Amino acid sequence: MTRALILGGTADASELAAALARARIDAVYSYGGRTRAPADQPLPTRIGGFGGVSGLADYIRRETITHVIDATHPFAAGMSRNAAAACAETGTPLLALERAPWTKASADHWIEIADVDAAVAALPDEPTNVFLAIGRQHIAPFAGRPQHKYTLRFVDPPAAPPPFAAEVIVSRGPFTLQDEIEMLRPRRIAVIVARNSGGDGARAKIDAARMLGLPVIMIARPSLPERRRVDSVAEVMDWLGHRTCLGA
Numbered sequence: 001m002t003r004a005l006i007l008g009g010t011a012d013a014s015e016l017a018a019a020l021a022r023a024r025i026d027a028v029y030s031y032g033g034r035t036r037a038p039a040d041q042p043l044p045t046r047i048g049g050f051g052g053v054s055g056l057a058d059y060i061r062r063e064t065i066t067h068v069i070d071a072t073h074p075f076a077a078g079m080s081r082n083a084a085a086a087c088a089e090t091g092t093p094l095l096a097l098e099r100a101p102w103t104k105a106s107a108d109h110w111i112e113i114a115d116v117d118a119a120v121a122a123l124p125d126e127p128t129n130v131f132l133a134i135g136r137q138h139i140a141p142f143a144g145r146p147q148h149k150y151t152l153r154f155v156d157p158p159a160a161p162p163p164f165a166a167e168v169i170v171s172r173g174p175f176t177l178q179d180e181i182e183m184l185r186p187r188r189i190a191v192i193v194a195r196n197s198g199g200d201g202a203r204a205k206i207d208a209a210r211m212l213g214l215p216v217i218m219i220a221r222p223s224l225p226e227r228r229r230v231d232s233v234a235e236v237m238d239w240l241g242h243r244t245c246l247g248a
């Protein structure tokens with residue numbers, strides 16, 4: 001009997017949950033618990049960390065999970081590494097549902113760098129309006145460049161103000177190209193710092209940067225253990241042996 005665990009928190013994971021529910025496949029959806037009001041899922045849902053590799057391995061055994069689908073955000077590297085280790089320990093098949101990274105077009109002006117510290121170093125020296133399109137847990141190093149005026153955007157209001165001068169926008173995506181242009185233009189944003197998340201949901205800011213001729217300091221994805229990867233829900237259903245249940 002199949003019993004799948006979706007490691008979620010992304011639009012792709014929600015799409016997969018809908019497909020599994022439609023196909024009546026026994027599955028659990030897992031949220032990390034970062035947002036205060038995560039979207040409802042059409043599957044039984046659990047929220048919060050498992051307690052590292054051993055906690056996840058225990059959960060897999062206790063809940064008789066037969067398949068794990070890592071549909072977390074490409075930058076949620078800790079969860080992905082734990083999933084690879086716990087699945088290896090318990091002998092559970094693991095599949096990553098991972099959207100392809102964005103690729104640079106000729107009209108894009110990207111400064112491609114490896115991590116957040118390199119993004120801080122890549123900012124200009126003169127005071128600049130910067131849109132920091134990265135998760136709240138990564139903003140602290142930008143306090144080292146306090147001459148800039150930062151714009152941040154979060155799903156929930158932050159518990160504490162950022163450790164530097166910043167305007168905080170509280171809003172939940174996805175955003176359209178028009179939304180992004182209307183956010184960037186009046187603030188005279190001159191540089192965007194983004195992570196190469198890939199997919200359509202977060203893409204509009206990259207398209208807006210191209211249209212407005214803005215440079216993007218693009219942070220590359222973290223490296224992850226080798227695992228089987230697909231980029232569509234249909235391929236996950238196929239892997240689970242339920243392709244015909246898609247109704248497509």
Ligand SMILES: NC(=O)c1ccc[n+]([C@@H]2O[C@H](COP(=O)([O-])OP(=O)(O)OC[C@H]3O[C@@H](n4cnc5c(N)ncnc54)[C@H](OP(=O)(O)O)[C@@H]3O)[C@@H](O)[C@H]2O)c1
Nearest residue numbers: 008009030031032048049050051052072073076077078079
């Ligand atoms: N990183 C982003 O920018 C981003 C963007 C959109 C959505 N998200 C979602 O937000 C969640 C947290 O992201 P993150 O970057 O903080 O992850 P992370 O650094 O890789 O994870 C840190 C810890 O949070 C717990 N965790 C993360 N995702 C979980 C899940 N789906 N179910 C249960 N526990 C989970 C795990 O705790 P234990 O070790 O205790 O098990 C994990 O070790 C992820 O589910 C991700 O898909 C992240």
